[in-house]
Amino acid sequence: MAIAQEISFRLEQLILDGGLAPEQKMPSERQLATRLGVSRAVIREALHELQGRGVIETRHGKGSFVSQIVSTNEEHTDDGPLLHMFNGHPRTLYDLLEVREQLEGQAAYLAAKRATPQDLHRITKAFSKLDQTDPLTNAKPDHNFHQAIVEASHNPVLVHVLNGLKNLMLLTVQASVANLNPREEMRNKITTQHRRLYQAIMARKPESAKRLATAHVRFVNESMKEIERQGTKIIRVSLDRA
Amino acid sequence: MAIAQEISFRLEQLILDGGLAPEQKMPSERQLATRLGVSRAVIREALHELQGRGVIETRHGKGSFVSQIVSTNEEHTDDGPLLHMFNGHPRTLYDLLEVREQLEGQAAYLAAKRATPQDLHRITKAFSKLDQTDPLTNAKPDHNFHQAIVEASHNPVLVHVLNGLKNLMLLTVQASVANLNPREEMRNKITTQHRRLYQAIMARKPESAKRLATAHVRFVNESMKEIERQGTKIIRVSLDRA
DNA sequence: TTGGCAAAACTGGTCTGACCAGTTGGTAAT
DNA sequence: ATTACCAACTGGTCAGACCAGTTTTGCCAA
Structure with a gap:
């Protein structure tokens, strides 16, 4: 499988398993690239996949953040x-x-x-x-x-x-x-x-x-x-x- | 908005509007890059977003293809x-x-x-x-x-x-x-x-x-x-x- | 000391051009 | 006609540069 896809799945798994909380900032692209031993381009592609799935949001100059919606978010105080x-x-x-x-x-x-x-x-x-x-x-x-x-x-x-x-x-x-x-x-x-x-x-x-x-x-x-x-x-x- | 995201939306719209039928092959990355006047990297990022949304599938050496089952999306009766x-x-x-x-x-x-x-x-x-x-x-x-x-x-x-x-x-x-x-x-x-x-x-x-x-x-x-x-x-x- | 402002050091966004790796089709040798 | 191979596609990865926002730092002036 393509590296970008593997990485996107690994990251999503991390997030879903609670390794990264909602609204939490993810490591920078350059850090991820270095740590995972791949080029920044691959990291960016992986992040775009997660973006497509609605798992993360990316903001220019700030970083990528785990989407509020995803995972065990607190405020669902709606048992209706x-x-x-x-x-x-x-x-x-x-x-x-x-x-x-x-x-x-x-x-x-x-x-x-x-x-x-x-x-x-x-x-x-x-x-x-x-x-x-x-x-x-x-x-x-x-x-x-x-x-x-x-x-x-x-x-x-x-x-x-x-x-x-x-x-x-x-x-x-x-x-x-x-x-x-x-x-x-x-x-x-x-x-x-x-x-x-x-x-x-x-x-x-x-x-x-x-x-x-x-x-x-x-x-x-x-x-x-x-x-x-x-x-x-x-x-x-x-x-x-x- | 980022170019990659814009392009991903435009392509998705094209597909949904019937411009590209399911299982149909999309133009190659290099063609898209040339036609849209952007770098191949941006095209790849856009395609990865579509991949994340399940709109297309990409196969090494062959190309990208519109996914079999694409939604003529109605509204999102969101379950969150x-x-x-x-x-x-x-x-x-x-x-x-x-x-x-x-x-x-x-x-x-x-x-x-x-x-x-x-x-x-x-x-x-x-x-x-x-x-x-x-x-x-x-x-x-x-x-x-x-x-x-x-x-x-x-x-x-x-x-x-x-x-x-x-x-x-x-x-x-x-x-x-x-x-x-x-x-x-x-x-x-x-x-x-x-x-x-x-x-x-x-x-x-x-x-x-x-x-x-x-x-x-x-x-x-x-x-x-x-x-x-x-x-x-x-x-x-x-x-x-x- | 404290305020404020500008530069530096981050962040993501884009571009270029190169090379690797599967796939395909045509052509040359058998 | 068949087979083998090579050239020309396709996507996948890499490196390094530069642009564009954001945040931190630190210096200078009040």
């Missing part, structure tokens, strides 16, 4: 109608948990298979912070742990989908943490599930990871239902994000 | 980042199929469990139209069938997620139809899979439906990979929504 549904429609919570069961299983599977050392490090970091915070008010660590796994799946579609559900996810995670964590036996089970999932991914056991992740979400799902059946009112969490 | 990624990045197709495997399995499971008589009627209608059209050019019936099942799941989150991926889905369905349908044995297998899935849902067998739907998507996935491995070029589909 779904956020509304959640309030007053507890079933949405179970609907989401059903979907999460599938997606997180797949994410864990792929993460165990494809995670880079950096990914594993991020996951470890997120895992270590799981129990160091007041569980009642803060669902972020929990969510971060799951998010780290998703990103390690290296499946942009999966990342995109779950990112689109981010706010809704935060709510359900918050809901589950708020309802489940105060019950010691529940909390212990969940901690164990997290640990096992973590170990499975570190040990690179895709099937185990998938099974554990799926089981974990299902456990949360059924626990919530169980609590609700017992008449205990589900603690409602609403959108108060900072 | 992902659509862009697809062009020129076959991996996205497999990424999406991985996700679909999970989601459609779940959708089928829930559909078999929860579908109302009206749902079943809609599914039946969509199913009956599966083979009544030219499969090479129209992927809509296929997509409609899957969509009907998803809607019958009565899980708003699931519907929402898959709806967000609608355009991207259409592309992959189109890609799979275009690549797999011409092969008779493939077409038969897929028809059989569709029929069994349909029957499982009608018979209200959730587990079977899930298994069949998952297997179906996985089959498509692996078939595409197999075709690609054999060196047959995957037919690239770009956005040509009616």
Whole structure:
């Protein structure tokens, strides 16, 4: 294959895998040419391909920048109608948990298979912070742990989908943490599930990871239902994000 | 604006306006450079942009050719980042199929469990139209069938997620139809899979439906990979929504 | 010391002309 | 007629120069 094309793919992969964040400046053409050991012309051709694909934007005198649109961009705070549904429609919570069961299983599977050392490090970091915070008010660590796994799946579609559900996810995670964590036996089970999932991914056991992740979400799902059946009112969490 | 970009747009416009037909050979780089009064380097950069957009393909020693399937582009019903990624990045197709495997399995499971008589009627209608059209050019019936099942799941989150991926889905369905349908044995297998899935849902067998739907998507996935491995070029589909 | 301005040192954009590497077709030798 | 080869296409890569915006640097003046 032509060098320019190879380079364009390598660079795009880098960007998609998070090596380069959106709006971040790319190395200059001359630097890339030197580092990759090719002429500047080839670099320019590769960059034009990326430009054609909408991956980067180039500005005269300034440099090339990763397009805002591409990849795991933050500000997609648009879950649209779904956020509304959640309030007053507890079933949405179970609907989401059903979907999460599938997606997180797949994410864990792929993460165990494809995670880079950096990914594993991020996951470890997120895992270590799981129990160091007041569980009642803060669902972020929990969510971060799951998010780290998703990103390690290296499946942009999966990342995109779950990112689109981010706010809704935060709510359900918050809901589950708020309802489940105060019950010691529940909390212990969940901690164990997290640990096992973590170990499975570190040990690179895709099937185990998938099974554990799926089981974990299902456990949360059924626990919530169980609590609700017992008449205990589900603690409602609403959108108060900072 | 940079000359290379201008030229790339002018050439694309030419192609879209019918000035150059698909599979037609474009003038050589040196000719273009002379005629347009610019250096060959600029022409090459412009051509690489078109390559990035999937408008042309370039073959060493032969020339550049207008891609088989070029869009008489309508508007961009933009799904944001992902659509862009697809062009020129076959991996996205497999990424999406991985996700679909999970989601459609779940959708089928829930559909078999929860579908109302009206749902079943809609599914039946969509199913009956599966083979009544030219499969090479129209992927809509296929997509409609899957969509009907998803809607019958009565899980708003699931519907929402898959709806967000609608355009991207259409592309992959189109890609799979275009690549797999011409092969008779493939077409038969897929028809059989569709029929069994349909029957499982009608018979209200959730587990079977899930298994069949998952297997179906996985089959498509692996078939595409197999075709690609054999060196047959995957037919690239770009956005040509009616 | 501080402001402001100009030059230097970046960035990408274009040009030139050379040479390498596949492809094709015609021609000369068999 | 067939085969082998070579010349003339095609795109792919390279080197170095210069132009055109942008940012940094640093000096000089207030």
